[in-house]
Amino acid sequence: MPIRIPDSLPAHAILESENIFVMTEHRAMHQDIRPLNVLILNLMPTKIVTETQLLRKLSNTPLQIHVEFLQTASYTSKHADPSHMAQFYCTFDQIKDRRYDGMIITGAPLDYVPCEKTAYWDEVCEIMEWTKTHVHCTFHLCWGAYAGLYYHYGxxxxxxxxxxxxxFPHEIRKKTSPLFRGFDDIFMAPHSRATDVRLSDVEAIPELEVMAVTEGGSLAIAKTKDSRQFFVTCHTEYDADTLSQEYFRDMEKGLTTVDLPKNYFPNDDPTQPPRVTWRSAGQLLYSNWLNFYVYQSTPYDVEEIH
Structure with a gap:
């Protein structure tokens, strides 16, 4: 089954070219199926790239998914096309009285910035508090994961x-979890962050359970024991060239602290095309999240979410 998005969203044509079934609003309205309502708070400056990456991962499921995009009202992205934002994005005031089956809060380029110093921190806190009563299951991604762990659990x-x-290789701590159905014991996933948390701090929270860690023991995935909140620091949604674009961009800026991305270029040779080793894990992660933690337990009447 398809993902349901506006006909003119730029990701539409890209996904269709990849043989991903994308349903138009008109066709979706004539199906007697309640779609899963998924809201994406997109905090990344590269709006269209992030939209496409996440929609690609949400597409591989037999469920019909109605996706909406949320932007902050307290901060206007300097890199986003204003017409694109006006056409495809809403603000919190416009949707705060509605309920959603699932939500994704994305990462943001905020390494070395304390949470309270973030321009839109108060608004993100309001949204995260709102998710407790208006979203059945929330997926916090990268900076969104660190923001969520800090706001909800300190x-x-x-x-x-x-x-x-x-x-990097990742060790699965909860191998019988439905989240990892179809996974190998060790899975690969990209990281691009200068932020971390102490694993022991997360393990000390009774409401949380660590699901997977990186090869070096850094937190990769945690969730609440009631499965209403997920915290994911790895980027299994990344395209093949995402890390290379970041690497060459930083090299062109003359940054002296740029490291070659590990386990990425064949023979560590940046003149060679990167080899993707995380695509299947990424597809499974998002599909399993949707299927087992959103669809299987969300109320049929979305208004019953609380």
Missing amino acids: VEKLDLDRKLFGV
Whole structure:
């Protein structure tokens, strides 16, 4: 079954070219199926790229999914096309009285910025508080994960001396969890962050359980024991060239602290095309989240979410 998005969203043509079934609003209205309502708070400056990456991962499911995009009202992105934002994005005031089956809060380029110093921190806190009663299951991604852990549980985020940059093996701590159905015991996933948390701080929270860690013991995935909130620091939604674009961009800026992304370029040779080793894990992660933690337990009447 397809994802349901506006006909003119730029991701529409890209996904159709990849043989991903995207349903028009008109066709969806004539199906007697209640779609899952998924809201995406997109905090990334590269709006269209992030939209396409997430929609691609949400598409591989037999469920019909109605996706909406949310932007902050307290901060206007300097890199986003205003017409694109006006056409495809809403603000919190416009949707705060509605309820959603699932929500994704994305990452943001905020390494070394304390949460309280973030321009839209108060608004994001209001949205995260609202998710407790208006969203059945929330997926916090990268900076969104650190923001969520800090806001909901007081887990302090830490600055790394060197950015964790590349594609890393991950150990699954909860192998019988439906979240990892179809996974190998070790899975690969990209990271691009100079932020972390102490694993022991997360493990000390009774309401949380650690689901997966990186090869070096850094938190990769945690969730609440009631499965209403997920915190994911790895980027399984990344395209093949996402890390290379970041690497070459930083090299062109003359940054002296740029590391070659690990386990990414064949033979660590940046002249060679990157080899993707995380695509299947990413598809499974998002599909399993939707199927087992949103669809299987959300009320049929979305208004019953609380």
